[in-house]
Amino acid sequence: MKEFELKYGCNPNQKPAKIFAQDGGELPLKVLNGRPGYINFLDALNGWQLVRDLKKATGLPAATSFKHVSPAGAAVGLPLSDTLKKIYWVDDLPELSPIAAAYARARGADRMSSYGDFIALSDVCDVSAAQLIKREYSDGIIAPGYEPEALEILKEKKKGAYAVIEIDPDYVPGPIEHKDVFGITFEQGRNDLDVTDELVSNVVTENKDIPESAKRDMKVALITLKYTQSNSVCYVKDGQAIGVGAGQQSRIHCTRLAGTKADNWLLRQSPKVLGLSFVDGLKRAERDNAIDLYIGEDYMDVLADGKWEKIFTVKPEVFTAEEKRAWLDQAEGCTLGSDAFFPFDDNVERAYRSGVRYIVQPGGSIRDDDVIRCCNEHGIAMVFNGVRLFHH
Numbered sequence: 001m002k003e004f005e006l007k008y009g010c011n012p013n014q015k016p017a018k019i020f021a022q023d024g025g026e027l028p029l030k031v032l033n034g035r036p037g038y039i040n041f042l043d044a045l046n047g048w049q050l051v052r053d054l055k056k057a058t059g060l061p062a063a064t065s066f067k068h069v070s071p072a073g074a075a076v077g078l079p080l081s082d083t084l085k086k087i088y089w090v091d092d093l094p095e096l097s098p099i100a101a102a103y104a105r106a107r108g109a110d111r112m113s114s115y116g117d118f119i120a121l122s123d124v125c126d127v128s129a130a131q132l133i134k135r136e137y138s139d140g141i142i143a144p145g146y147e148p149e150a151l152e153i154l155k156e157k158k159k160g161a162y163a164v165i166e167i168d169p170d171y172v173p174g175p176i177e178h179k180d181v182f183g184i185t186f187e188q189g190r191n192d193l194d195v196t197d198e199l200v201s202n203v204v205t206e207n208k209d210i211p212e213s214a215k216r217d218m219k220v221a222l223i224t225l226k227y228t229q230s231n232s233v234c235y236v237k238d239g240q241a242i243g244v245g246a247g248q249q250s251r252i253h254c255t256r257l258a259g260t261k262a263d264n265w266l267l268r269q270s271p272k273v274l275g276l277s278f279v280d281g282l283k284r285a286e287r288d289n290a291i292d293l294y295i296g297e298d299y300m301d302v303l304a305d306g307k308w309e310k311i312f313t314v315k316p317e318v319f320t321a322e323e324k325r326a327w328l329d330q331a332e333g334c335t336l337g338s339d340a341f342f343p344f345d346d347n348v349e350r351a352y353r354s355g356v357r358y359i360v361q362p363g364g365s366i367r368d369d370d371v372i373r374c375c376n377e378h379g380i381a382m383v384f385n386g387v388r389l390f391h392h
Contacts, residue, residue: 001027009038022178028171029142033155034163036140040118042069044142047120048167050074050227055122057195057219060239062122063102064224065114070232070247072113074224075105075240076216084108087268089284090132097128104132105240110261111288118142118163125150133157137285144169191391195222199385200360204372207381210358213238214335214381218360221337222389228339230390233347235262235354236335242266243354251338255347258336259354263328266355267295267319270327277313286311295319331355339389341365345374352378362388 003020004027017038021027036044043066054062054076061077077098085091088108096104099121107114119133121143130150133141140163141154154164179186200218203210210218217236224234228246233254235243243262245254267273268291276294278287290311293302299318302308308315336351338361348371351359359375363384375382 001030003027004031006038006041007035014038023174028168030166032146032151032164032166034140034158034161036163036165039068040140040163043067043118044120044140044165044167046227047071047118048142050223051120051122052169053195053223053226054220057223058216058239061099061102063099063106064120065103065106065109065117066120067113067117070228071106071224071241071244072117073106073109073241073244074220075102075109076220077102078105078239080104083269083274086274089287093132094128096132097126099123099126100128100132103129107136109240109242109265110244111284112292113261115285115288125154127153130154135284139163140165142167191226191389193226193387193389195219195226199387200383202384202386203381204363204368204384205375205380205382207376207379210381210383214333214358217335218337218358218383221335221360222385225337225339225389225391227391230339230392232339232389232391233258234337235259235351235356236337237262237265237333237355242334251340251343252346252350254338255336255350259350262334262354263324264292264295266328266331267324270319270324272316272319272323276316279311279313282311295324328354333357335360337361339391341368341388342371343367345370347371348374348378348380352380356380359383360385362386 003018006017008015009017019041046069047064047066050064051062058076064074065072080101088104090104115137116139118139119141124145125143126147127150130153134153142165144167154162175190177190200215221234221236224241225232231248231251231254233245234241235258242265243258245258248254273291290302302311332355334355335358336356341362341364343365357380359380359382
């Protein structure tokens with residue numbers, strides 16, 4: 001296949017539209033089912049690069065959940081605790097394979113943002129992963145291959161229209177890339193930076209104790225940021241992104257946005273949320289929305305008389321601000337990555353409140369000393385990786 005005609009571009013009024021290899025050669029992919037669109041392919045190709053890099057950096061199967069050219073979640077295939085199985089709505093499934101566990105984590109970090117996602121898997125999609133994907137609302141998937149039974153399961157989604165793309169895992173693009181904007185062509189070297197141990201070795205704080213698990217999480221953060229629209233910040237815990245702030249003009253707004261998502265992930269594991277009793281027949285997406293409202297400031301949208309009865313079998317007690325803060329204060333061991341330097345120490349203060357104890361960022365601000373001092377006050381270990389990871 002040398003080119004693939006698209007229904008339209010980013011929007012229905014943008015026609016004609018197609019993808020093709022610039023050198024006139026064969027495309028390194030096959031469309032096995034459905035008809036992916038312009039944004040689907042952008043998500044697929046960015047997502048594939050992310051999981052490919054994660055697998056290379058960690059040696060573990062990896063998955064990502066992409067929406068509008070930024071990852072809503074990314075993770076490696078570590079086993080899930082009973083609590084994570086419950087908050088990701090997979091506790092009723094058989095034991096997940098490593099690649100299925102990676103996607104459950106990637107999808108579960110921010111389930112509201114992942115609604116209608118495009119999936120990328122680093123490994124062959126097996127039946128375990130396909131059965132999980134089958135029950136989630138998703139636009140499509142890209143992977144280096146599919147087990148025959150898994151492919152048949154996926155083909156049944158969306159009344160047979162689910163987009164399934166197979167990518168050549170050995171494909172290596174040229175070193176130069178191009179992009180057209182307003183009739184003008186931009187050219188640059190491809191960002192082929194490898195995220196290695198060396199990139200997370202320059203510890204600049206008094207606390208230099210960074211366990212291997214935190215170094216792994218730093219790599220997960222940096223690789224996630226490499227394919228996230230800038231400015232961007234990523235919180236990671238136990239091999240999975242738990243909060244991604246993308247495309248914000250201000251660094252602190254990235255940190256706050258990602259921090260709020262990380263807080264929501266932590267709050268979903270609290271006894272008050274785990275104890276919620278939903279009415280029969282409520283869909284997973286409806287439960288996700290109800291939980292998001294319940295733990296947020298608009299909790300009366302689900303607790304008001306006449307509303308809660310449609311969602312819960314028993315009216316929940318209000319999750320007070322004091323209770324939420326007490327639960328979040330127990331958070332420890334989170335890692336934060338930033339695609340560019342912190343210009344002020346307010347980013348560190350905000351990150352600390354969400355349990356961040358390890359930070360990786362390029363450094364290079366005129367206020368680096370203030371940022372390091374703030375980390376030292378909180379006992380945070382921080383690495384200067386020296387590399388900016390802007391993505392546009």
